[in-house]
Amino acid sequence: TPKQSSGKPLAKPSHIHASIKSHDVTPVDSLSKKIPNHMSPHFFSSFVYYPEGVTFQNQESDEELILLIRRDFITNLPWIITAIVLAVLPLILIPFLPILIPFVSISDSDRVLYTLFYYLALTGFVIVEFALWYYHVGLVTNKRITDVDVHGILIRDVSRALVEDIEDVSYSQIGVIPSIFNYGDVRIQTAGEKVNFEFDRVPEPSLIIQIIQD
Numbered sequence: 001t002p003k004q005s006s007g008k009p010l011a012k013p014s015h016i017h018a019s020i021k022s023h024d025v026t027p028v029d030s031l032s033k034k035i036p037n038h039m040s041p042h043f044f045s046s047f048v049y050y051p052e053g054v055t056f057q058n059q060e061s062d063e064e065l066i067l068l069i070r071r072d073f074i075t076n077l078p079w080i081i082t083a084i085v086l087a088v089l090p091l092i093l094i095p096f097l098p099i100l101i102p103f104v105s106i107s108d109s110d111r112v113l114y115t116l117f118y119y120l121a122l123t124g125f126v127i128v129e130f131a132l133w134y135y136h137v138g139l140v141t142n143k144r145i146t147d148v149d150v151h152g153i154l155i156r157d158v159s160r161a162l163v164e165d166i167e168d169v170s171y172s173q174i175g176v177i178p179s180i181f182n183y184g185d186v187r188i189q190t191a192g193e194k195v196n197f198e199f200d201r202v203p204e205p206s207l208i209i210q211i212i213q214d
Contacts, residue, residue, distance in 0.1 A: 046070040047203045049211070056139060056146075067140035067211055071133060072183035072203040079129040086122055090115060128153060138199040140212055145188060147197045159197040165190045169212050171205035188212070 041048045048054070048068040056065070094115070097106065106114075132150050139146040145166070149157040166188060173184035184205040187198040202208060 041068060044073055046073050047208075059141075060143065063144075064142045065139060066142060067138075067208065069138045069140075069199055069202045069208065070136060071201040072181060073133075074177075074181045074183070075201045076129070076133055079126075083122065083126050083129075086125075087119070090118060138202065140208075145212065147188075147199060161188060161190045161197070166212065167191050169209040171209055173205065186212075 039045075039048045039051055041051045041054060045051075046069065049066070051065060051068045054065055054068060059065070093100070094111070097104075097111075132152075135148065135156075136150045137148050139148075143163060145161050145163065147159045149159075151157070168189040169186065170189075171184050171186045173179050173182075178184050178201070181203075182205075183201050183203045185198050185200045186202055186205050186208050187196070189196050199208065
């Protein structure tokens with residue numbers, strides 16, 4: 001059974017679940033002591049508090065962007081390792097091709113062509129995987145919350161909720177790796193039949209729910 005906390009991850013790494021109500025929220029002044037205001041986002045940012053120089057489509061004139069979040073960058077590790085292995089593999093196998101497949105004769109020019117095509121496909125794989133992470137974002141403003149889920153090159157789901165419609169925000173950390181690197185799923189429950197959504201595998205989930213509930 002998940003254990004409850006007041007916005008702070010428990011020490012037990014196997015399973016963590018927390019929910020913060022309004023009276024448990026840390027004031028903005030206290031939050032500013034934990035994380036710096038007006039952070040400058042970089043290319044690999046996954047948690048930016050009051051990001052500088054960032055705007056978004058349909059942003060209102062009096063709407064201030066408070067938080068920009070993506071999945072924790074550590075969640076990219078599986079495809080990064082896969083890309084590294086695939087990049088090194090031809091360098092190891094090509095010298096041994098005559099031994100591995102002696103019945104197939106490949107000219108040097110064809111070998112170069114196949115190698116270039118292979119690395120072009122691998123580059124495309126890396127670009128697509130990075131783009132799926134980079135454009136899968138959550139935005140928290142003083143008026144609303146927006147969740148942009150990218151499931152493929154041509155598939156994008158956008159969910160929005162006004163701040164006043166939010167009834168509860170909770171987070172969970174399941175497993176050793178999320179607990180070690182302090183990332184988890186933040187679930188946002190809205191009033192009535194309006195859309196409920198979540199920010200999955202985001203860093204600092206306890207801080208995120210404090211910021212949203214403030």
